[in-house]
Amino acid sequence: MVSREKINQLAMQIGGELGTQVVEILLDQGDNTSEFLIAEKLEVKINVIRKTLYMLQDANLVNSMRKKDKKKGWYIYYWTFDEIQANALINKMREMRISNLKKRLNAEQNISYYTCKKQCIRTTLERALESDFTCLECEKVMHEVDNSKKVKLIKEELSFLEQPEELAEALIEETNTAEAEA
Ligand SMILES: [Zn+2]
Known part of the structure; x- marks a missing residue:
């Protein structure tokens, strides 16, 4: 089970503020939510909602199915949040973050950087x-x-990210509690 916080972060990265709002509605409404319902709830134009949904779909975060509206004769799309894909994507991003951090750590440990007192720019020895x-x-x-x-x-961030998922979650909670108590 992926935490809402992580899903929000992911949706934000892919679809911005509106992306997180759309995903929130999909999570609350459950499978096969009409795109018109999303537009209505967020009071955003349907074409803007669709654009955001397509962005989320491109990242495999949501699936759609279409149904013909018998009265109006046009197709309406119904959307479902894909938790399995979201989970996979979150793990993939975590792996990428770890790999980037390792590269940065390597650079920081092996290359000397130079700067002035005001730290205008940071540059290599060369x-x-x-x-x-x-x-x-x-x-x-x-x-x-x-x-x-x-x-x-x-x-610190590396050792945090490389911990098993459950432990990382527990640590987040622990930190939040400590912050709340402070
Ligand atoms: Zn300077």
Whole structure:
């Protein structure tokens, strides 16, 4: 079972604010929700709703089926949120995030970065040598960046993401509780 919070994050990334609202309605209404009902509930034009639904469909987050409206003679699409696909997508994104973080960690640990006091720009040693350790923005001297804090943060996020799902969920709850108590 995927948490609503994660589904919201995912829908936001794919369909923006409206995407999350549409998904919320699909979750509340259950399978085969009429696109007109979604439009009506959100008070948004049907073509805008459809555009968002297609975005979600392209990401396999929703499925549709069409039915002919007997009175009006046109087709109406009914939409269903696909929890299995959503779960797969969330896992895939998590894997991607882990892979990116590992690359960043590798870079942070192996490359020295340089910046000025105002931190206008962050540059590699090669680039810093090219400009004789002078910041190209403010022309002040550049020094090596202490990235130990950044490395620590990346490591923390990595160990969090690499934990089994249930444990990660529990940790989120724990953190939320601690924050609420603080
Ligand atoms: Zn500068």
